[in-house]
């Protein structure tokens with residue numbers, strides 16, 4: 001069994017069999033993470049560069065850990081300590097790194113389309129770790145894995161993505177992946193944060209958070225991305241919390257079986273009350289643990305494909 005592409009640029013158009021293969025392979029690696037020695041020789045001899053042009057805690061550490069668990073050689077590139085600061089272009093930087101014989105590049109960039117661009121200028125296999133407002137496929141895969149772990153399957157589940165949909169690459173990848181796997185997907189948030197025409201992707205729009213909690217099995221609650229202009233789309237974060245924040249009271253009034261996900265980082269007291277962020281309905285740290293297994297699966301499946 002192998003994937004249909006040697007790159008993972010997004011989940012748009014990725015076949016169901018590919019997503020199923022990644023989720024099933026991650027189950028094997030999830031078991032490796034419970035062993036006393038959490039390391040397998042699978043990618044011994046492979047060299048992987050983590051090219052992060054934008055801040056990250058979870059994704060960067062998770063990819064690095066996944067690479068180490070698979071015995072790959074790992075290099076971390078950060079802009080602040082690189083020759084980018086001396087004016088070197090993105091293309092020159094990448095071509096120089098590639099000349100050192102790398103097999104795979106994991107890239108995070110503030111501009112949408114950079115992973116796609118890399119497929120044209122290098123021979124390495126490319127993994128998108130989040131590009132602008134476009135996609136964040138491994139985040140959606142770990143979200144789907146965590147939901148599947150909780151419910152047994154994704155088909156037929158009602159999943160609502162809550163919050164700043166307009167600025168969210170996580171929302172886009174979740175919509176594409178969940179729809180492919182047969183889930184019923186909706187979005188909920190202030191109308192200023194819901195892209196016009198989103199219904200054409202086959203998702204329902206819910207304007208009321210109480211209704212969203214009552215009607216769904218899962219809420220995937222997104223961060224309000226103040227660094228990306230979200231602040232101009234709501235009167236204040238306090239107002240946002242009053243209308244769309246997830247609180248214990250709202251959960252207990254509407255649906256005590258709800259499962260809450262959040263990709264992180266959380267704005268406590270904005271998207272989630274602290275009580276919910278640390279409480280019994282959320283699986284946020286399970287998502288983080290599963291993220292390592294998902295990234296091991298993606299690296300393994302792509303790393304064993306010829307470039």
Ligand code: CP
Pocket residue numbers: 055056057058059060130139263264265
């Ligand atoms: N979920 C996520 O992408 O988090 P980081 O920005 O910390 O990687």
